[in-house]
Amino acid sequence: MVPRLMVVGHDLLMVWLCWEALHHLRYAMLPNPPSYPLWSPEIAIVLVAQGLVFWWVGLYRGLWRFASVPDLGNILKASLIGLLALALGLALYNRLGSVPRAVLVMYPFLLVGLLGMPRLMFRAWKDNQNTDSKNGIALRVLILGAGRSSEALVRDLRRSGAYQPVGLLDDSARLQGTKLHGVPVLGGLSDAATIAKETAAKLIVIAMPSLDAANMQRVVAICESTGLPFRTVPRLVDVLEGRSLPGELKEVAIDDLLGRKPVTPDWKLIRGWLGGRTVLVTGAGGSIGSELCRQCARHGASRIALLEVDELALVTAQTELHRAFPDLEIISVLGNCGDPAVIQHALKTAEPDAVFHAAAYKQVPLLEKQLREAVRNNVLATEAVARACREANVGTFVFISTDKAVDPVNVLGATKRLAEMVCQTLDDRVSTRFVTVRFGNVLDSAGSVVPLFREQIRLGGPVTVTDPEVTRYFMTIPEACQLIVQAAASAAHASIYTLDMGEPVPIRVLAEQMIRLAGKQPGKDIAIVYTGLRPGEKLHETLFHAEELYRPTSHSKILEARARDASTEIITRAVSLLQTAVANYDNDELSRILRAAIPEFSPSGQNADAGATIVQFPAREARHTR
Structure with a gap:
């Protein structure tokens, strides 16, 4: 300098x-x-x-x-x-x-x-000096794309001295034959395999962060055809949200290929609701809970209370929040949110304006044989937290539900549906505002299929898929949490919201894409084995119940459902009976009570649901018809 x-x-x-x-x-x-x-x-x-x-x-x-x-x-x-x-x-x-x-x-x-x-x-002298000083070990890089991202990338690569840009590829005819900072545009994207050999490139970098999923899949296929390792530059939204560093080269992630377009919440509305407020999050150490904490901190919450039963998860979440938001006041409470004393202590200590209830058990096959724990944690703990919030006059209580609560065929769906009904009956339209938000599978959340596939691929396979035709809805963790906060900011009393999760994704396709991203070929390097649907699993998930009429909200990816009538007397009695059955560890009684409280709960059809209807998100359907 x-x-x-x-x-x-x-x-x-x-x-x-x-x-x-x-x-x-x-x-x-x-x-x-x-x-x-x-x-x-x-x-x-x-x-x-x-x-x-x-x-x-x-x-x-x-x-x-x-x-x-x-x-x-x-x-x-x-x-x-x-x-x-x-x-x-x-x-x-x-x-x-x-x-x-x-x-x-x-x-x-x-x-x-x-x-x-x-x-x-x-x-110019400093840039060339860095390149020349390390020219012997500089990695030769072929760049896909010749736009603004490529211009910044070329400068960063040269500045680092560890990389040497040898050429760019772009499908724009007017760019071919030109130069960008002295680096020539040598052809179109489809020429990658040939030009990579001619330039002796050792790495390919995709510098087109605005590509949609279909085009990203095409570009990834082109990269795979070269046999070279490839990386991509991060999207601007990932940099702003702190998930990537500026100038960082990252591996192509599976969510880049699944058709997920960036969500643009109403930040003004969210900040107006969260600004300067106190938030309590149960299950704060989990995938959803920890991201909810980050979103709330990022958008104006002045104090966040973390309630978590796992001590390591609590310490990790607290440390990450403190590192990212040093001025944020953090209150940590170790304990089971279903324990009335614990939740009352947390509410008294934090005095929150809003509570996000993310604590839950969610593993479908496991819960089929753990009915007592599923009811205790998903239903009774929710009832305890929701009732304590109403007694403490908390402004908003947000219950994180699932698409499996629609026409449930498994224990997870049934317990979540009953918890929805509990929240609905506790809303007296005067004090606490009870809000339910439903969404499907979350990419890379704890226990989800993505980390399972990643580990199976790392071990050399096989990758296990339940059925060749099985499909699921997916969202990224930040996207789901942004929409949760968006829905909560504008919600009405006793409201139920469903999030637009895009098109259903065949799990077989997901497995194949993850294998290819690992640089291997499905069926050749890594086998895919079909194991059959597990207990409690559907072939396809449904988003909407026939009696729940949905209407659009101010956000195109959020719909509000008209909640079905739920008898306060019936739900109160069901909760009381469940408490007794849980205390006696009486699974037969628990099953009977669930069936009686939720008439649509049909566990007998759990593996016969191959013909379930895949319902398109109404907001998208309306846009397509215009």
């Missing part, structure tokens, strides 16, 4: 040189040119005036190492303002009597060249 005093000295020298050169040039046009002194009070006034302007516009806050077009703009600004300052100073000194008008006109433009050229030359 050039020392600051040397930069100041250089710039003042350029001002003096500019002023002298323009005077000599102007006087050289006269028949008998007068001599112009190398130093005079006039020159001193010019140097002081221009130097003060340089400092005032912040010219010395930039680094020559990273000089760019904005810096040239700042130099032009300083030169023009400096012209006014020195003209004012000289007018007070001698009324500009000895300064030719041509000098004043040409001064800012020559000064821009004298100040800007050394900066750009220094940057």
